[in-house]
Amino acid sequence: xxxxxxxxxxxxxxxxxxxxxxxxxxxxxxxxxxxxxxxxxxxxxxxxxxxxxxxxxxxxxxxxxxxxxxxxxxxxxxxxxxxxxxxxxxxxxxxxxxxxxxxxxxxxxxxxxxxxxxxxxxxxxxxxxxxxxxxxxxxxxxxxxxxxxxxxxxxxxxxxxxxxxxxxxxxxxxxxxxxxxxxxxxxxxxxxxxxxxxxxxxxxxxxxxxxxxxxxxxxxxxxxxxxxxxxxxxxxxxxxxxxxxx
Numbered sequence: 001x002x003x004x005x006x007x008x009x010x011x012x013x014x015x016x017x018x019x020x021x022x023x024x025x026x027x028x029x030x031x032x033x034x035x036x037x038x039x040x041x042x043x044x045x046x047x048x049x050x051x052x053x054x055x056x057x058x059x060x061x062x063x064x065x066x067x068x069x070x071x072x073x074x075x076x077x078x079x080x081x082x083x084x085x086x087x088x089x090x091x092x093x094x095x096x097x098x099x100x101x102x103x104x105x106x107x108x109x110x111x112x113x114x115x116x117x118x119x120x121x122x123x124x125x126x127x128x129x130x131x132x133x134x135x136x137x138x139x140x141x142x143x144x145x146x147x148x149x150x151x152x153x154x155x156x157x158x159x160x161x162x163x164x165x166x167x168x169x170x171x172x173x174x175x176x177x178x179x180x181x182x183x184x185x186x187x188x189x190x191x192x193x194x195x196x197x198x199x200x201x202x203x204x205x206x207x208x209x210x211x212x213x214x215x216x217x218x219x220x221x222x223x224x225x226x227x228x229x230x231x232x233x234x235x236x237x238x239x240x241x242x243x244x245x246x
Contacts, residue, residue, distance in 0.1 A: 002195065004230045005055065005182065006223065007206040009038055011045060013218045018052055020223055021232055024084075028057030030206055030214045034151050035059055035089045035118065040077035047082025055085035055116070062092045065101035075108035087116035091126040091151050095133055117146045121158035121185055126151035131162075131170055139177035146174060147204065150185040153214065158185030164194070171198050186214075189222075192229050203230060 007026040008014045017025050027046060029036045035057040046054045058064055058074060065071045065088075078086065086109060090098045106115045117138045119131035129137075131148055138146050148170065150158050158167075174181040182202035183195065195203055207214030209222045 001233055002183070002200050002203040002230055003233070004226060005184075005202050005204040006209055006218070006226075007057070007204065008218065010042065014042075014046055014049075016218055016220060017223065018049065020220070021227055022052070022223075023232060024053045024055065024202070026055040026057060026085075026204065028206075033059070034120075034149060034153065035087065043077065043083065044079055047079035050082065053084040054082060055087065056083055058086055058088050060089045060091050061098050061101040061105070064088060065105050068104075071104055071108060075105065078110055078113060080110045081112060083110065083113045085114050085116050085145065087118050087147060089118045089120065089149075089151065090128040090134065091120060093128070095129040095137060098129065099137065114144055116182070117143055119146060119148050120151045121148060121161035122150050122152055122155055123161075125155070125161075132173060135170065135173050135177060135179065139179055143179070145180040145182060145202075147182040147184060147202075149204075153186055153207075156186060157188070157191070158183075159191075159194070161185075164197075167198055171200065189225055189229060 003024055004022060005024040005026055006017045006022050007028050008017055009029055014025055027038045027042055029038050037058050043056060064074050088105060109115055117134055119134040120126055120128045123130055135146055150161060171181055181200040182204050183198060183200035184204035186207055187205050188208045205226060209218050209226055210216040211219045
């Protein structure tokens with residue numbers, strides 16, 4: 001059964017997810033884009049809650065890592081402990097260029113925070129490397145986790161950008177490479193059977209638990225429905241499920 005990740009934008013949503021039993025909580029601002037960050041103040045506050053794993057969305061590689069000064073400023077804002085994952089998207093960059101940015105960023109992360117590679121299902125439209133290309137690269141670099149998401153939420157769910165045979169093939173490649181696969185991309189509860197067939201280790205949602213669109217507030221009833229469908233496993237803690245920290 002996949003582990004459920006829910007993206008939140010503020011303390012109230014964080015506490016709602018935490019009290020409901022979500023133990024993998026992502027911080028991002030959905031009003032600003034696919035992976036845009038919340039305020040560093042929320043990072044510092046969330047890092048104090050050791051009973052959940054916290055993930056940070058930090059934006060796009062080309063925006064955060066184009067200069068050493070910008071890279072250091074963002075990395076210095078990440079708490080020295082209490083953040084399990086951090087992720088940057090690869091839109092607008094080639095594999096060769098993005099790899100240079102990623103390596104610089106990875107070196108700046110606090111010890112104990114694992115870098116996540118984000119591949120986009122709509123990679124052609126946003127100028128990112130192909131997901132399979134990124135998967136091979138991530139495996140060669142000894143990375144742990146790849147998130148498949150969509151860059152432009154107006155295009156709808158990831159099924160609109162990648163066929164199910166393509167998704168199954170990617171999932172098989174990730175498993176062969178011993179990479180943890182996180183699946184996102186405007187997922188809804190009605191997609192549960194498709195998700196089951198793909199068998200990712202993590203299923204990540206935002207809009208699927210919100211009233212209205214993804215920039216609305218989290219709905220407690222929808223959140224409970226997702227938790228009922230993808231219940232927390234007794235062995236879901238990161239130290240057992242997701243491998244060693246980088």
